[in-house]
Amino acid sequence: MKIVIAGAGSIGCYCGALLADAGHDVTLLGRARVLDPVRAQGLTATDFSGLHRHVSADALTLAEDPACLSQAELVIVTVKSGATRDMADAIAQFAPSSVPVLSWQNGMENARILRAALSDHDVRAGMVPFNVVPSEPAAFHRATSGEVVIQGGPGALGQRLSSSDLPVVESDDMDAVQWGKLVINLNNALNALSGLTLKDQLLNRDWRHLMADQMDEALTVLKAAGHSAASTTPLPAWMTPHILRLPTPLFTRIAARMLTIDPSARTSMAYDLMAGRPTEIDSLQGEIIRLGAQAGVPTPICARVLALVDKAPKTALSPAKIRLRRPTEKPSKSRKSPLT
Numbered sequence: 001m002k003i004v005i006a007g008a009g010s011i012g013c014y015c016g017a018l019l020a021d022a023g024h025d026v027t028l029l030g031r032a033r034v035l036d037p038v039r040a041q042g043l044t045a046t047d048f049s050g051l052h053r054h055v056s057a058d059a060l061t062l063a064e065d066p067a068c069l070s071q072a073e074l075v076i077v078t079v080k081s082g083a084t085r086d087m088a089d090a091i092a093q094f095a096p097s098s099v100p101v102l103s104w105q106n107g108m109e110n111a112r113i114l115r116a117a118l119s120d121h122d123v124r125a126g127m128v129p130f131n132v133v134p135s136e137p138a139a140f141h142r143a144t145s146g147e148v149v150i151q152g153g154p155g156a157l158g159q160r161l162s163s164s165d166l167p168v169v170e171s172d173d174m175d176a177v178q179w180g181k182l183v184i185n186l187n188n189a190l191n192a193l194s195g196l197t198l199k200d201q202l203l204n205r206d207w208r209h210l211m212a213d214q215m216d217e218a219l220t221v222l223k224a225a226g227h228s229a230a231s232t233t234p235l236p237a238w239m240t241p242h243i244l245r246l247p248t249p250l251f252t253r254i255a256a257r258m259l260t261i262d263p264s265a266r267t268s269m270a271y272d273l274m275a276g277r278p279t280e281i282d283s284l285q286g287e288i289i290r291l292g293a294q295a296g297v298p299t300p301i302c303a304r305v306l307a308l309v310d311k312a313p314k315t316a317l318s319p320a321k322i323r324l325r326r327p328t329e330k331p332s333k334s335r336k337s338p339l340t
Contacts, residue, residue: 001025001160004063004072004095006087007079008034010132010268011104014140015076015148015166017045020055022163027061027068035062037137046135047142048262051165066090074157075101076126077114081283084110088117095121100157102126102150106185107283108178124151125174127181129232131198131265143265144198145257146232149177176230180237183218183229185284187211188267189305192279195316198265202258205248210319212241214301218288224295273312281309 001024005016008030020026020043028035028043042056061068066087069075072095079087084105091101097120103111104126111125129146147167150158151174158170171177187201190211194201201207219238222229229237235255243255252259272279285302292299304322 002071002073003027004029004069004075006066006069006075006077006091007083009078009080010134010140011128012076012078013038013043014045014132014142015078015104015128016060017043017053017055017140018163018166019161020059021045021053021165024161025061027063027071029063029066029068032064035064038062041138044139045142045165046139048144048260048265051142053165067094069094069099070096072096072099075099077101077103077105077110079105080278081105081107081110081280082278084113085117088114091121092117097121100124100153100155102157104128104148106188106280107182108175108287109283111178122153122155124153124157125178126150127174127177127232129181131261131267133265133268133271141262143262145260149174171230173228173230176228177232179222179227180229181232182284182287183215183222183237184232184240186214186218186288186302186305188269189279189281189285189309190214190322191267192270192273193305193308193313193317193322196266197263198261198267199259199263202255203248203252205245205251206319208244208251210301210322212244214305215241215244217292217299217301221288221292221295221297221299224297225291227291269309273309276312279309281306285309 003019003024004027005012006029008028016026016028039057039062042054045053069091075091075095077087100122102124103114115123127149130142131144132140132142135141147169149169149171152170152172158168162168191198191201231237235243269279285306288302289299
């Protein structure tokens with residue numbers, strides 16, 4: 001297929017490289033700062049298990065002009081949430097209405113935005129479970145595992161996109177899959193605030209307790225709002241907080257697959273925070289806070305985490321500092337918070 005990756009960032013470049021390596025005609029639509037190194041040396045995709053694929057620049061189309069969307073047979077949107085509306089407008093302007101559009105983005109709002117702007121298109125939500133980071137210019141490294149899930153529909157898109165290096169499956173309950181991924185992705189912000197690698201964070205019981213409490217808060221909100229959450233890990237969603245709270249030796253035995261990650265891996269939000277870039281916190285914790293307000297369920301942990309990420313602290317925080325108080329509370333000079 002002629003595929004346009006609409007947003008050549010880490011996820012877009014990694015998936016684009018593997019789709020091109022599998023024989024698709026791939027166009028990367030992005031900014032010059034990302035595309036220029038690819039023009040000079042090609043595109044490399046690696047992962048924690050030893051995968052190494054290199055695609056020459058001649059095997060890709062590299063575009064900074066959204067007019068390239070007019071040649072697409074499939075558009076895969078991989079921009080950050082803040083750029084979704086602009087990309088939707090570009091797709092509406094240039095892409096034929098017969099072209100399916102897949103959202104391979106975090107959060108629940110992106111597919112809604114695309115559907116609202118592209119009512120003539122077959123717009124489907126998708127879920128990318130793994131973490132990708134740039135290892136050097138024009139090289140992108142997948143640090144965690146999992147297979148891409150897309151909403152079921154005509155055209156056998158999952159089967160046509162899937163390869164041994166990039167498995168893609170279809171689901172008839174994409175809302176549950178997305179909610180499940182969002183609950184897991186709430187840790188993106190905690191990891192960013194911790195200053196730790198994902199593996200070190202998971203091996204720290206205090207951090208796991210905070211992760212578990214935040215997940216419980218989100219799952220309570222989803223239940224009250226009538227939403228189900230499909231697990232994106234081998235464990236059922238409701239069980240994951242209980243596993244996280246186990247003593248570390250027991251946790252490492254039971255949750256070995258959760259620890260099958262690159263030792264240096266951090267979440268994309270951690271890199272965004274370090275670089276002073278806008279984060280996707282509003283599409284993650286913000287989504288739970290808004291849904292909690294509608295359902296009448298308090299969300300103090302998500303609110304506290306969102307407020308801290310918005311402040312962009314320059315130093316790493318501990319779980320105790322994050323639990324200090326709700327953003328709406330004023331510090332008391334006469335006593336310490338019972339949560340510290």
